[in-house]
Amino acid sequence: MNDIDLAQTPSTPLVRTNSREGRLTMAGDSYPENPFEFFQPIIDWVEGFLADGSAPLSLDLALVYLNTSSIRAMMDIFDRLEEAHQGGRGISVHWSYDPENERVGELAEEFKEDCAFPFTIAPRP
Amino acid sequence: MTERTGNDSLEERIGSILSAQTPPDGWKDSLAELFQRYRDQQRLLDRLTHIADRFQAAERDRSQAYLTRYERKVRQLEKIVRISDQYQTMLHQLKERLEHASNYDALTGLPNRRYMTVRLEEAAAQAARRPEHTFAVMVADIDNFKAVNDGFGHAAGDRVLHAVARALELTLREYDLCARWGGEEFLLLFPACAQENAPAVAERLRRSVHEAPRVDETPAPSISIGYTLHHPGENIDATLLRADEALYKAKAAGRNCCMGL
Numbered sequence: 001m002n003d004i005d006l007a008q009t010p011s012t013p014l015v016r017t018n019s020r021e022g023r024l025t026m027a028g029d030s031y032p033e034n035p036f037e038f039f040q041p042i043i044d045w046v047e048g049f050l051a052d053g054s055a056p057l058s059l060d061l062a063l064v065y066l067n068t069s070s071i072r073a074m075m076d077i078f079d080r081l082e083e084a085h086q087g088g089r090g091i092s093v094h095w096s097y098d099p100e101n102e103r104v105g106e107l108a109e110e111f112k113e114d115c116a117f118p119f120t121i122a123p124r125p
Numbered sequence: 126m127t128e129r130t131g132n133d134s135l136e137e138r139i140g141s142i143l144s145a146q147t148p149p150d151g152w153k154d155s156l157a158e159l160f161q162r163y164r165d166q167q168r169l170l171d172r173l174t175h176i177a178d179r180f181q182a183a184e185r186d187r188s189q190a191y192l193t194r195y196e197r198k199v200r201q202l203e204k205i206v207r208i209s210d211q212y213q214t215m216l217h218q219l220k221e222r223l224e225h226a227s228n229y230d231a232l233t234g235l236p237n238r239r240y241m242t243v244r245l246e247e248a249a250a251q252a253a254r255r256p257e258h259t260f261a262v263m264v265a266d267i268d269n270f271k272a273v274n275d276g277f278g279h280a281a282g283d284r285v286l287h288a289v290a291r292a293l294e295l296t297l298r299e300y301d302l303c304a305r306w307g308g309e310e311f312l313l314l315f316p317a318c319a320q321e322n323a324p325a326v327a328e329r330l331r332r333s334v335h336e337a338p339r340v341d342e343t344p345a346p347s348i349s350i351g352y353t354l355h356h357p358g359e360n361i362d363a364t365l366l367r368a369d370e371a372l373y374k375a376k377a378a379g380r381n382c383c384m385g386l
Contacts, residue, residue: 065216068209075201103215110208 001048004041012038013063017045022055027062035069039076046077056090057081062097062124064104078115085117092118099123135159230305232283233290241304241312248316249361256357261318263327263352264368265293265334267309268380273343284340289348292337296329311348312365320354327352327383335381347381 001019008014013028024046032038049057059081066074078093085091093115097104105121112119138155142148228240236244245262252259267289274282286309293303293311306312318326327350334348351372355364367386375384 066208066212068205071205071208071212072201075205101215103211103218107208107211107215110204110211113204 001045001052004045015042017042017049019049022049022057023060024057025060029065030063030070031065031067032070035067035073039070039073043073043076043080046080050080050084050089054089056092057084058091059093061093061095061108063095064097064101066107074111078111081117082115085115093120095119095121096124097121135162233287233305235290235294235311236302236304238304238306238312241302241306241314244302244314245361245365248314249355249359249364252355252357258317259355259357261315261320261323261326261352261354262364262368263313263315263323263330263350264306264365264372265311265313265330265348265350266372266376267334268347268349268376269344270309273346277341277343281341281343285343285346288337288340289334289346292334292346293330296326296333318354323352323354323385324383327385331381331383349375349380350383351375352383352385 003019004015004017006012006015008028011029012032013026013030016025017023018025024042026042030038046057049055059077063074081091081093093112095105095108095111097108102123105123108121112121135155135158138151139159142152142155228236230237248260267285270282270285273285286305289309290303290305290311293313297303297313300316302314302316304312304314313330315323315326331348331350334346337346339345349372351368351370351374353364353367353371355361371384371386374386375382378384
């Protein structure tokens, strides 16, 4: 499976997938000019990984600012993770944030609300 | 067509049996045929009912699924809106923090040079339109500040700056403005200060600073003040230059005093 490796820009987060380790990393701000084009490959990768084999998938997130389209895309991703989790797949999410920006942690809590899989939120040490 | 003809003949035969006084020959065959036809119809009706029921159930399931999906989407949208609002609040607070940081001096909490420059331009523009609304500008400079820094350390120097800022603020009225102009220099703007009042206002500032609480073992702080009135229509830089000249004269006159030009 083709991995994604996108460097962080002022308006898009770093995105890195690792099919071998079953890991998706995202960090930074997200207000892409074309949210659909930006997120579709990420959603495709998640779907592809979940459809292929039974290895666990973990997300390592350090997202800061998300615009509305990005929030929606992340919720789509979490919905797919939840489905896989209900189907017995190993799923985990870790969301870290700058301890100086407590609000980002509170926002991560909002995302966590509907997720039954392990979802940890912690300030970056 | 043949079926229909058969049925028709059966109907005729049953009709004649029913209208006869005594049952004609072969009435049993006709009755058996009628019974068979009744059972066929019954089976057909059962099947139709069954199929109709299934259609109804499918239709109900479908609208139920629509409803569930609809409710799910509404919940998702509500959540997106909620999270989005929070992000906006976060950005708004960040903007306010940055705005404050770009307009205020972190050490003294006073407006900074950047903020004061904008306010001076505004005041000058207003005075150009309405010359009776001119304003006074004062430059206040802490005397011998270098000696405090050198003799007592920069931390003590910072505390003196803070103490002087508080003392200056104490004497201000609501519309007056005091900014940290740079180093140990403060700039004050008095939007409604008549020429004849300026010396008294400056003197009040000077005294307030001199009576400020002492920092550590440092000598009582004092300031020299140069003040002037903005001449409506002149460039604000000209006003500031005049205030600076007045300050220079105050320093030359032995410090801890006020001079006007």
